[in-house]
Amino acid sequence: xxxxxxxxxxxxxxxxxxxxxxxxxxxxxxxxxxxxxxxxxxxxxxxxxxxxxxxxxxxxxxxxxxxxxxxxxxxxxxxxxxxxxxxxxxxxxxxxxxxxxxxxxxxxxxxxxxxxxxxxxxxxxxxxxxxxxxxxxxxxxxxxxxxxxxxxxxxxxxxxxxxxxxxxxxxxxxxxxxxxxxxxxxxxxxxxxxxxxxxxxxxxxxxxxxxxxxxxxxxxxxxxxxxxxxxxxxxxxxxxxxxxxxxxxxxxxxxxxxxxxxxxxxxxxxxxxxxxxxxxxxxxxxxxxx
Amino acid sequence: xxxxxxxxxxxxxxxxxxxxxxxxxxxxxxxxxxxxxxxxxxxxxxxxxxxxxxxxxxxxxxxxxxxxxxxxxxxxxxxxxxxxxxxxxxxxxxxxxxxxxxxxxxxxxxxxxxxxxxxxxxxxxxxxxxxxxxxxxxxxxxxxxxxxxxxxxxxxxxxxxxxxxxxxxxxxxxxxxxxxxxxxxxxxxxxxxxxxxxxxxxxxxxxxxxxxxxxxxxxxxxxxxxxxxxxxxxxxxxxxxxxxxxxxxxxx
Numbered sequence: 001x002x003x004x005x006x007x008x009x010x011x012x013x014x015x016x017x018x019x020x021x022x023x024x025x026x027x028x029x030x031x032x033x034x035x036x037x038x039x040x041x042x043x044x045x046x047x048x049x050x051x052x053x054x055x056x057x058x059x060x061x062x063x064x065x066x067x068x069x070x071x072x073x074x075x076x077x078x079x080x081x082x083x084x085x086x087x088x089x090x091x092x093x094x095x096x097x098x099x100x101x102x103x104x105x106x107x108x109x110x111x112x113x114x115x116x117x118x119x120x121x122x123x124x125x126x127x128x129x130x131x132x133x134x135x136x137x138x139x140x141x142x143x144x145x146x147x148x149x150x151x152x153x154x155x156x157x158x159x160x161x162x163x164x165x166x167x168x169x170x171x172x173x174x175x176x177x178x179x180x181x182x183x184x185x186x187x188x189x190x191x192x193x194x195x196x197x198x199x200x201x202x203x204x205x206x207x208x209x210x211x212x213x214x215x216x217x218x219x220x221x222x223x224x225x226x227x228x229x230x231x232x233x234x235x236x237x238x239x240x241x242x243x244x245x246x247x248x249x250x251x252x253x254x255x256x257x258x259x260x261x262x263x264x265x266x267x268x269x270x271x272x273x274x275x276x277x278x279x280x281x282x283x284x285x286x287x288x289x290x
Numbered sequence: 291x292x293x294x295x296x297x298x299x300x301x302x303x304x305x306x307x308x309x310x311x312x313x314x315x316x317x318x319x320x321x322x323x324x325x326x327x328x329x330x331x332x333x334x335x336x337x338x339x340x341x342x343x344x345x346x347x348x349x350x351x352x353x354x355x356x357x358x359x360x361x362x363x364x365x366x367x368x369x370x371x372x373x374x375x376x377x378x379x380x381x382x383x384x385x386x387x388x389x390x391x392x393x394x395x396x397x398x399x400x401x402x403x404x405x406x407x408x409x410x411x412x413x414x415x416x417x418x419x420x421x422x423x424x425x426x427x428x429x430x431x432x433x434x435x436x437x438x439x440x441x442x443x444x445x446x447x448x449x450x451x452x453x454x455x456x457x458x459x460x461x462x463x464x465x466x467x468x469x470x471x472x473x474x475x476x477x478x479x480x481x482x483x484x485x486x487x488x489x490x491x492x493x494x495x496x497x498x499x500x501x502x503x504x505x506x507x508x509x510x511x512x513x514x515x516x517x518x519x520x521x522x523x524x525x526x527x528x529x530x531x532x533x534x535x536x537x538x539x540x541x542x
Contacts, residue, residue, distance in 0.1 A: 041385045043542040067387035077378025094386040137382070147385075 001048040002035050002200075009035045010046075010200045017178055017193075019054070019144075022171050024191035024208070025180040028286055032200040033180040034074055037149050040178075041071060053145055054176075067096075070143035074150045074180075076134045080123035084113065084133050087122060088140065095141035107136040110162050127154040139166060146170060148179045152186060164190055188278040196285050203285055208278065215276030216251040219259050223247065224267040234262060294363055295408045299415030302350050306419025309346035318342060339510040344431040347419070350412060351439040352505040354479070357446070360408065364447050365471045367401050368454030373464035375542050384542065394459065394534045401451035405444055413440040431509075438508050445522040449499045450475060452529035459533040460540065499525060 002010040010032040017023040027033045038044040040051050042062040051058040056065035078087045088108075092099035108118065111132040122130065131154050138146060152160045167190050170177060181187050187194055187208075194211060196204040204211070218241065226245035234240070234250075235258040242249040252259050256273060263271075312318055318341045322330075330337055339345045350356055371393050374380040384390060416436050424430055454471040461467035478498035485495030495501045502518035 038381075038542075041381075043381055043384060045539070045541055063387045063389060066385060069385065071382075071385035073378060073381050073385070075378050077374075077376075077380075077382065079377075079379060091382060091386070094383060094388055096387070134382075 001046060002032070002039060002044060003047040008200055010039070010197075012201045013049075013197070015195055015202060015205060017176060019176050020171070020174045021193055022167070022177040022179065022191045024187035024194040025178060025197065026182075026184070026187060026194055026282060027180075027197035029182075031197040033197055034149055035200075036197070037071075037147050037178070037180060040147060041066060041069065068143055068145050070138040070141065070146045072131075072134050072138040072146075072148045072151050074153070076130045078122045078130065078133070081121055083119050083121055084125065084129075085118040087133060088118070088137055091137045092140060098141040103142065104136065104140045107139055107166070110166060111136055112159065112162070128156060128159065131155055132159060135163060135166065139170065142173075142175075144175060146175055146177045146179075148177065150180055150182065152181070152183065160186075184277075184279045184282055194278075194282075196282060198285060204281075211278060211281050212276045215278070215281045216253045217256060217276050218274040219250050219252050219256055220270075220272040220274075221248045221250070221259075221263060221268060222270040222272075224269045227266055231262065234258075238262070291363065291367075291404050291408065294359065295411035298350065298356065298360075298408060299411040299418075301356070302347075302412050302415030303419035303422065305347055305350050306416065307423045309343045310423050312346060313343050335510050339506055342509075343424075344435065344509050345506070347416060347431060348435075348439055348505055348509050350416070351443050352503075354483075357443075357500075358475075358479070360405070360443070360447055361450050361475050362472065363408070364401060364405060364451045365454045365468050365475070367404055368397060368451050369458035369461070369464045369467040369471065370400075371397055371455075371537065372458040372461040372467040375461075376463050380542050390538050391534055394455070394530075394537050397455055397458075397533075398451075398530055401455065402448060405447040405451065409440040409444045409447070412443075413437060435508060438514050439505050442503055442505055442508065442514070442519070445519050445526075446499055446503045448526040449522040449529075450526075452526035452533070453499075455533040456529040456536065459537040 001008065001013070013032075013036065025033050025036070035044060039046050040053060040058050042058050042065070045059065053065040054068050056062075056068070058065050082090070088104060092104065108114075113129070113132055113136065117125075117129065122133070125133070131151070135151065138148065152163055155163060164186075167177065167179075171190075177190075179187070179191065191208055193207045194205070195202055206214075216239070223246045229243055230240060230248060230250075237253045237255075237258055239251040239253075240248070241251050250259060260271075312321075322337070322341050325337065340349075371380070374383070374393070380393065383393070413436050417433070420430055450471075453474070454467070457471045457474075458464070458467040461470075479500050481491055482495050482498040482500035485491040485498075485501070499522055502515075502521045504515070504518070507515070
């Protein structure tokens with residue numbers, strides 16, 4: 001729990017991320033995502049409760065915990081007069097010699113930071129370039145845990161792809177990733193499991209496949225000719241969304257078998273099923289419907 | 291800081307040059323003659339010591355503008371941690387296996403070392419000025435006087451460094467920390483000056499670090515005031531310790 005004066009920024013957060021997992025931490029602005037990450041890094045002190053990283057208490061044994069972490073903050077504050085190369089050098093030195101020059105070079109290449117970029121002062125960098133530099137800084141010592149706070153914010157689509165590839169490599173290497181994001185498609189793509197924070201409270205935590213399974217599917221039924229309205233007694237797992245003369249749209253929770261059975265004897269021309277999307281579940285939570 | 295050190299060192303050379311010219315023209319006695327008796331009585335032997343070659347040479351160590359510049363420099367260094375918290379650089383550094391105390395230690399080393407470099411540059415400027423333009427007939431000040439002046443000035447800067455560091459360790463914005471420390475320095479400097487002419491302010495002046503810094507007493511030959519030095523260094527050390535404590539416990 002974290003309280004700032006009267007404001008409770010994070011409450012009722014009980015969460016465990018398994019080693020090697022990519023965990024997506026979702027929530028609206030002000031939900032408490034960044035506060036949680038900053039508590040894990042001991043930048044903020046929890047008002048109550050405790051957290052651990054790979055068995056090390058984040059407060060009592062914070063140095064050991066942070067030695068295992070690569071962090072990419074949401075707001076990046078390099079010294080403006082430093083060159084990119086110097087900034088990476090300083091942060092590499094703080095990793096106590098764990099950074100190999102060839103690894104740093106490889107990461108810079110993958111994030112499209114060439115020598116000319118690295119030799120420029122950071123005040124000349126765009127927001128996207130600063131984020132690319134921060135990504136290299138987070139990955140360069142190959143930490144077993146990555147804490148990424150909205151990592152692709154400000155990156156162009158090409159660089160987002162490059163970043164996802166870095167993430168995929170890290171995951172393949174067994175790195176545990178804790179990633180906060182607003183971008184649902186990104187979370188859907190890269191995460192194994194998600195946690196949803198609403199007003200500082202964890203309202204959902206589940207594997208991403210399970211979340212999709214619980215989401216309703218939209219079924220659009222097109223008839224060869226106009227038909228009478230749908231029957232009054234539909235199975236409870238089906239919800240009518242729209243009814244037109246020759247087209248119905250229904251929302252099916254779970255299997256779509258009951259929809260097919262209910263259409264028996266009707267002149268069905270086409271049946272279109274839209275796969276459940278993470279957005280549907282998450283947006284429902286955002287709106288407080290679940 | 292290097293620019294400040296070079297400028298203040300060069301200023302010391304210029305002061306020696308000015309002192310030589312004043313002495314060559316016999317101006318010290320003429321200026322003293324122009325000062326009304328009540329003012330002489332008010333300032334006492336300090337005034338006579340000011341109107342001498344060592345007094346002018348020492349001007350760089352007690353002139354309000356120079357002391358203000360040096361205190362400003364110290365405040366700028368001491369509030370750097372607040373700046374790093376504000377910009378987010380502290381997040382990048384302290385998200386690594388770096389103890390928070392390291393940020394304070396770095397600032398203290400920079401403060402103590404930086405202030406020492408600047409006052410050492412001033413002392414070197416003084417020695418260079420004496421060697422370059424000091425007239426043979428002048429009663430050249432002893433080397434020990436120059437070092438005592440420099441050390442006393444360093445103690446004042448160390449004291450303000452500690453105070454500013456404690457303020458900076460608690461602040462979220464550097465401008466707020468710097469303006470708080472700067473306002474405190476200006477107010478306490480004013481109180482100290484006021485107390486020299488207005489008795490009721492003398493009690494309050496004891497709270498001012500500048501009360502414990504009297505370089506002209508050194509010029510007239512008094513020994514290094516160890517009590518005053520202890521107050522300045524003790525305050526600096528205590529506030530630096532407070533800065534460690536505050537920075538270790540705060541939310542960044």
